[in-house]
Structures are given as structure tokens and as C-alpha cells.
Amino acid sequence: MTATTDTGVGITPSATRPHVPWRRRLPYLLLLPATVTVLALVGYPVLSAVLTSFRQSDLAQLVSGETVWNGLDNYTAVLSDPAFWQSTVRTLLFTAACVSTSVLGGLLVALLMRHVHRVVRGVLQVSLVLAWAMPMLAATTVFQWMFDQNYGILNKTLVQLGFPSFAGYSWFSTGLSTMAVIMVLIAWQSIPFVAFTLYAGILGVPGELYEAASLDGASSWQAFRSVTWTALRPLVNVVTFLSLLWDFKVFTQVWAIRQGGPDGGSTTLPVLQFIKGIATSHFGIAAAVSVLMTLMLVAITWQNLRLMLRAEEAE
Amino acid sequence: MPRAGVKKVVVSAVGVLAAAFFAFPTYWMISTALKPSDQLLSDSYDLVPFGVTFRHFLDGIGKAGFTTALGNSVIAALGAVACALVAGLLAAVPLARMRFRGRKGFVLLVLVAQMAPFEALLIPMYLLMRDLDLLDRLPGLILVYFGATLPFTAWTLRGFIRGIPADLEEAAMVDGCGRWSAFRRVTLPLLGPGLVATSVFGFITAWNEFLYALTFMQSEDKFTLPVWLSGFHTQFGTDWGGTMAASTVFTLPVLIFFLVVQRNLVAGLTAGAVKG
Numbered sequence A: 001m002t003a004t005t006d007t008g009v010g011i012t013p014s015a016t017r018p019h020v021p022w023r024r025r026l027p028y029l030l031l032l033p034a035t036v037t038v039l040a041l042v043g044y045p046v047l048s049a050v051l052t053s054f055r056q057s058d059l060a061q062l063v064s065g066e067t068v069w070n071g072l073d074n075y076t077a078v079l080s081d082p083a084f085w086q087s088t089v090r091t092l093l094f095t096a097a098c099v100s101t102s103v104l105g106g107l108l109v110a111l112l113m114r115h116v117h118r119v120v121r122g123v124l125q126v127s128l129v130l131a132w133a134m135p136m137l138a139a140t141t142v143f144q145w146m147f148d149q150n151y152g153i154l155n156k157t158l159v160q161l162g163f164p165s166f167a168g169y170s171w172f173s174t175g176l177s178t179m180a181v182i183m184v185l186i187a188w189q190s191i192p193f194v195a196f197t198l199y200a201g202i203l204g205v206p207g208e209l210y211e212a213a214s215l216d217g218a219s220s221w222q223a224f225r226s227v228t229w230t231a232l233r234p235l236v237n238v239v240t241f242l243s244l245l246w247d248f249k250v251f252t253q254v255w256a257i258r259q260g261g262p263d264g265g266s267t268t269l270p271v272l273q274f275i276k277g278i279a280t281s282h283f284g285i286a287a288a289v290s291v292l293m294t295l296m297l298v299a300i301t302w303q304n305l306r307l308m309l310r311a312e313e314a315e
Numbered sequence B: 001m002p003r004a005g006v007k008k009v010v011v012s013a014v015g016v017l018a019a020a021f022f023a024f025p026t027y028w029m030i031s032t033a034l035k036p037s038d039q040l041l042s043d044s045y046d047l048v049p050f051g052v053t054f055r056h057f058l059d060g061i062g063k064a065g066f067t068t069a070l071g072n073s074v075i076a077a078l079g080a081v082a083c084a085l086v087a088g089l090l091a092a093v094p095l096a097r098m099r100f101r102g103r104k105g106f107v108l109l110v111l112v113a114q115m116a117p118f119e120a121l122l123i124p125m126y127l128l129m130r131d132l133d134l135l136d137r138l139p140g141l142i143l144v145y146f147g148a149t150l151p152f153t154a155w156t157l158r159g160f161i162r163g164i165p166a167d168l169e170e171a172a173m174v175d176g177c178g179r180w181s182a183f184r185r186v187t188l189p190l191l192g193p194g195l196v197a198t199s200v201f202g203f204i205t206a207w208n209e210f211l212y213a214l215t216f217m218q219s220e221d222k223f224t225l226p227v228w229l230s231g232f233h234t235q236f237g238t239d240w241g242g243t244m245a246a247s248t249v250f251t252l253p254v255l256i257f258f259l260v261v262q263r264n265l266v267a268g269l270t271a272g273a274v275k276g
Helices: A002-016 A017-050 A059-064 A072-077 A082-117 A118-133 A138-144 A152-162 A175-203 A206-217 A220-248 A252-258 A269-279 A283-314 B002-034 B056-064 B066-097 B101-117 B118-131 B136-162 B166-174 B177-208 B210-217 B225-230 B232-236 B240-273
Strands: none
Touching: A017 A283, A017 B002, A017 B066, A017 B101, A017 B118, A017 B136, A059 A152, A072 A283, A082 A118, A082 A220, A082 A283, A082 B002, A082 B056, A118 A175, A118 B002, A118 B240, A138 A175, A138 A252, A138 B002, A138 B225, A175 A220, A175 B002, A175 B225, A206 A220, A206 B118, A252 B101, A252 B210, A252 B225, A269 A283, A269 B118, A269 B225, A283 B101, A283 B118, B002 B056, B002 B240, B056 B066, B056 B240, B066 B101, B066 B136, B066 B177, B066 B225, B101 B136, B101 B225, B118 B210, B136 B177, B166 B177, B166 B225, B177 B240, B210 B225, B225 B232, B225 B240, B232 B240
């Protein structure tokens, strides 16, 4: 009698009742640290960037601490500055060049990995990992050394190959050739990721599909179009999207090579933002540049963002 | 058959050329670091070093600031990874396994934060750190890297947790494990490779980062390796041997990580990018 009431009273009310609200609260407690961090370190800066872009925020205001709203003045200043438009066009062309070389190069290397001899594939994969693993700034210094005017291996090789005019040729004397060198550097660094991703996709294609294609008498180009490309298209979309995000915002390589020079000839939008904000302390102008940059990035990647959100909704 | 054989040889030859293209800069970095100085600055054409020397490594590493910068880089990267891993794992569990009101909102928050162009937040971050008096101090940099790597960490770990069948945990709970101990004994060990891959990503992101380190760290004893390396030429004239030796040391930890987790790397990156 006593034993039954004891267990009855002991378990039912006091053990299960406090469990219910705790359980319900658990997900929110677990999410709390991440939410606070994201709101403080991403949300607040985004909001503050937008607000700063409508303020006059130069050294004087920073020192005095007063808030001076100036409406659209920063935007008018930025949008009427020819340097901004030059940087915008340069950034867009540069991004397009980097993304297309990385994706196309990555696709070719992935196909190469499928068709080469086993040993060559192993060597190729190790080489790709070497390129992928080198930190951006280390890679930039190595490229500077390879492209060095007097002692760089590239000029020396070109001279050896019978182009004596490259002796002492400076690759960084014009904006265009500087951007071209940076583009080669970025393609060299980003092709490995694209190649490995697409190669993983190729491995996932069932072999029977190729057999069926060859039974139907498809040429290798037709087999590629109907089998490989169909399977790879979603992955190609993903790597293109990621490359767009990465290449549009590139700062490290551009700044480390020539600080946006010669004569602003390699100044992209991230470099412009850095110069306006940090070097000359026009924070309001720099914030306007970064807001415009973000809007451009959203516009460029809008299709992909929508598809990703829809996929998440569908879950 | 012979035609296919010829084709394979040609394709493999192209493969060797591609391998050479991707491996050459690493080879050139290391061989430059090992060459005697007089061989570097000569007109001769040597693809192979004659006479190996470790002088540049000793010089480069002995140069003012290298060890400090190395230490700063390690602290900033490890600090950020540790914070991101804890907060990210805590967030990944409910996002992957629990049903609750507002779940979609959290997912959206993480996704949008992952898309946020950190490079475009330089100015507000700079002002924020100035107000918090964290400029030119390592905790400021750790905070920024924490914020930059957390959404990715949470999202990728969510993908890895989803890859582990929830049935396993439920089976353990049927066998008498509590909720927490079922997670700790069943899911956590299986999550090991995911945790390693995710933290390596975070580490490499922070290790690589240049823009914020360049902006926030003003005194030389606060430089991280990328900032120190970028100032190398101007500070000491162009000492290519020393620069390449320092670059080699800078690259080594990342290279080792990559070789260890390369297999999980692609899976993790695309899992985070496409969907969990």
C-alpha cells in the first residue's frame, strides 16, 4: 500500500511535469549563443552600414562623436564619382573573367581526371591539393616572385623560348596586365575546388548510362551532352554561384599585388571601399560603397538565392 | 582498342601538363626558399636548385616579428574556431533534429548570415571595434572571425548531423539512455569527422584572412602572418629567399590539414552550400 502510493506520487507529477516546459525551451536555449552572435556580429554591422551610409562620417565626426545625417549626399558623391564607375565596370568584368575561367577550367580538369591513367590521376589530385591549400597571401607572394620583372621565372622562360622582348618586362605596369595576372592567380587557386566538386559529381553518374549511350551509337560529345552534362548541371550552378560570391569580393590578392595600382588601374570595389574608409577616413562614403556593393551582389546572385530559399521551404 | 590506347596516352599527357601547372608554384616557392641568394638574383636559368641552403628559413623566421605574427595567427584562428564550434554545434542540433516554433526563422537567419558579404562590413565592424576598444587587440579579431565562421559552421554541422540517422539515437534511448547520453554516446562519435572538417574550414578561413587583420592591427607586435608577409618586401627590401621561406612556413599547417581532411572537404563545402 505505502509502496504503491510512493511510486505513484514519486514518478507521475514531480518527474514528468517539470520536463515539459524544459523540453520546449531546449531548442531556443541551444540556439541562443549562435543567435546572439549572429545578431551582434552580422546583423548589427549590416544595420550600421546602412545607417552610416546616410551620415556624414569623417574624422571630425568620429572625434567629436556627433551624428550628422546628410541624406543621400554620400550616394550622390559616390555615384557621381567616375572612379566608382570605373571600379564597378572593372569589378564586374574581373568577376566574369574569374568565374568563367574557374568554372570552365574546373570542368575540364574534372573531365581530365575521369579519363587519365590512374597514376596520372593521383599525381593530378595531389597537385590540385597543393594549389588549393596555399593560403591566399602566400600564393600572392609566390606569383609576385614568378612574375618578377628581372628575376621572375616567367620572363626568363619566355626569353628562353625565343621571346627576348620579355627580358625585364614589367607585368604590373598597366592596370589591365595587373588584373590579368590576378585573374590567373585566382583561377589557379579556385579551379581545384571546382574540379573536385564536379569530379565527385561525375563519379556519381551510373556507368550504365554511358553504356546505354554508346549502344545507341552516341559520339563522345553526345555522351557528354546527354549524360555527363545533365548530371553535372546542378553542381555547375552551385560552383558558379559560390565563385560569384567569392570573386566579386576578392580583396587580398588585389591589394597585396599592387594596392589597386598602378594609378588606380586595379582598384576594384572592395579596394575602393578600403581606400575610402580606412586610408582616407570617409566612413560614410565607404559605407555607401559597401551598401551598393552588397546590392550588386544580391542582384547578380538573385536567381540562385531564390532557388535555395525555395528548396529550404520545400523541406 | 589501339585507338583508345592512343587517346588515353594523349589525355594522360595533358593530365601531366595540368598537374605541372598546379604544382609548379608550390615547387617554385620551396625551391626558391632553398636556393642560395646569389643563385636567385642571377641571369642563369635554373629550374633545379644547386646547393641547398636552409639560410633563408633561419633568416626569414629569425626576422623581426615572424614568431610573434605566427603566434597571433594561431591564437586568432584557434580562438575563433573554438567559439564557432561550441556555438555552432549547439545551434546545429535543434536545427537538424528538433521541431519548434520559429524554426524556419532561425534557418533563414543562418542562411542570410552565411551570405552576408563580410568584406562589405569592414567599415561598421571597424567602428564597432573602435567603440568596444578592441582595435589593435587580438580579441577583436577573434570576435570578427567568430562571426564570420559561425553561420557556416552551424549550417555545415546541421548537414552532418542530418546524415546520421536519428533512429540510432532513438534505439539507444529505448535501451535506457537519456536524451543527452544518447547524443553523447551515439551521435557525437559519428559526428567526429564532420567536426574535424568544419573546424579545419574555420581555421583556414581565419588563417587566410587579410582585410580585417590589415585594418584592425596597427602595431607590429599585433600583426598576423598575412599582414606581416605583405609587409615583408617593403620592410626588408625584396628578400625573395626569405619571403618564400616564410610563405612556406605559412602554408605548411594548411597543407597538412588539407591532406588529412581532403575527402570530407568537398562534401562539407557543397553540403553547406546546396542544402543539408
